[in-house]
Amino acid sequence: MRDEVFHEEAVRRERQLTQTKEYWGWIVDHGSAFYRHGHKMLSAERIVYRLANNDIPVATGLQKQLTDE
Numbered sequence: 068m069r070d071e072v073f074h075e076e077a078v079r080r081e082r083q084l085t086q087t088k089e090y091w092g093w094i095v096d097h098g099s100a101f102y103r104h105g106h107k108m109l110s111a112e113r114i115v116y117r118l119a120n121n122d123i124p125v126a127t128g129l130q131k132q133l134t135d136e
Contacts, residue, residue: 077103 084090085101095101102114118125126134 081101081103084092085095086092088096091099091101100117102117104110104114
């Protein structure tokens with residue numbers, strides 16, 4: 068029961084964050100994606116798979132800093 072309530076509250080909070088411009092809403096509206104990590108191997112693998120299967124090359128901020136300096 069407690070896990071069910073926690074999950075419902077987490078989903079409600081995620082929705083609030085992704086739909087509010089002052090939080091994550093702005094970046095989601097501009098193409099960013101939001102993925103939940105469930106602290107399990109499968110959850111991590113799904114996130115890595117989504118990042119690795121992107122047709123558009125993605126550079127992190129650190130990669131940009133290293134190549135620009």
